[in-house]
Amino acid sequence: MKPAAFDYLRPSSLEEALQQLAAGGDRAKVIAGGQSLGPMLNMRLAMPSALIDLNDLTELAYVRDGGAFLSIGALTRHEQIAGSALVQARCPLLGQAAKTIGHYAIRQRGTLGGSLAHADPAAQFPLIAMTLGAEIEIARQGGSRRVPASAFFQSAMATALAPDEIIRCVHFPTISVNEGMSFQLFNRRHGDYAIVAVAATVALQDERVVHVRLGLSGVSAIPQSCDAMVRPLLGQLASAVWAADVARAVRAAVTPEDDAGITAVYRKELTEKLVQQALERALTRAKG
Incomplete structure (x- = not known):
């Protein structure tokens, strides 16, 4: 299938792009890399009246x-x-x-x-x-x-x-002193979207965990911050035991839904494993 007909515009400045977008109303779309919009155009899941190419900006x-x-x-x-x-x-x-x-x-x-x-x-x-x-x-x-x-x-x-x-x-x-970071994901094949992904930062002071930022994708409709789940465990000694405790707490708190081929239980198991891995690696990096 090929895209429906549209006007193609290629502005030379951001201001010109904004003018074209406003003139096009709700049916105008901008495109840059096109890695998501391109296939949607071909399948006619998106049918804009005007396509505004930002690649000259x-x-x-x-x-x-x-x-x-x-x-x-x-x-x-x-x-x-x-x-x-x-x-x-x-x-x-x-x-x-x-x-x-x-x-x-x-x-x-x-x-x-x-x-x-x-x-x-x-x-x-x-x-x-x-x-x-x-x-x-x-x-x-x-x-x-x-x-x-x-x-x-x-x-x-x-x-x-x-x-x-x-x-x-x-x-x-930006990263702070004594802070380590880690990103972990699990997918079926290289290059696929993750079934579950975890992003984590851990900051230490005197070998104790003083600050954590923890996020998940794959368990809800938007990326989920887990900071509130971790807060009761702050102040503890930085260790694999602490990472495992946090991972269990996060697993208990998330509520993914079943979908075709992937159960909610499986996503919860993946979440626990990936959170533990991410936190352990972030701890290692924070310790220097």
Whole structure:
């Protein structure tokens, strides 16, 4: 099957793109990497009246150190993030996750902004944004706004992005002293979306766990923060026993649903195993 007819537009600036998007109304769509939208067009799951190609907006492709935050432009490709020395030094969890996305060809084309806007509940970047408490900067005609990841993702493939808005960049908190990070996933084949994925950061002080950020995908319609589940276990000695205790607590708290071929019980078992692995590896990295 081929796409339905649409007008093709290729703006030379973000302002021009926003004007075209506003003029197109609810039926205009933007495209950058096209790794998700392309197949949807071919299957006519998406039938926009106008397709606005952002690939000339190279000013939206960057990785910048902002001190407490790492700012990454929406048009930055997955492979650029995976290979960035700045990402590895300042926000290694993001780099770890980027390396696991799809295959090489997909990482060469897919973009950070596209992944967040598409909001697939099994995708890596929405999970990292939710886990770290990233802020998503959104542009519209005449202004912009920042939305925390916790408010941006609303349901499976549904976000707070309005029809006339475009993601400009994302601000990810950077790593702190004595903090370790780990990203773990389980999938059937290399390159597939994860059945369950876990992102974790652990900060230590005097060999005790003082701060944890823990997120899951694959167990709910949007990436899920588990910080509240971990809070009662803070202050304990950093050890494999502590990691196992947290993993059991998370398993007991999550409520995945059965779907074709994958039971809720299986997802809960995967969750416990992956949370324990992620926390143990994050502890090792935090200890230096």
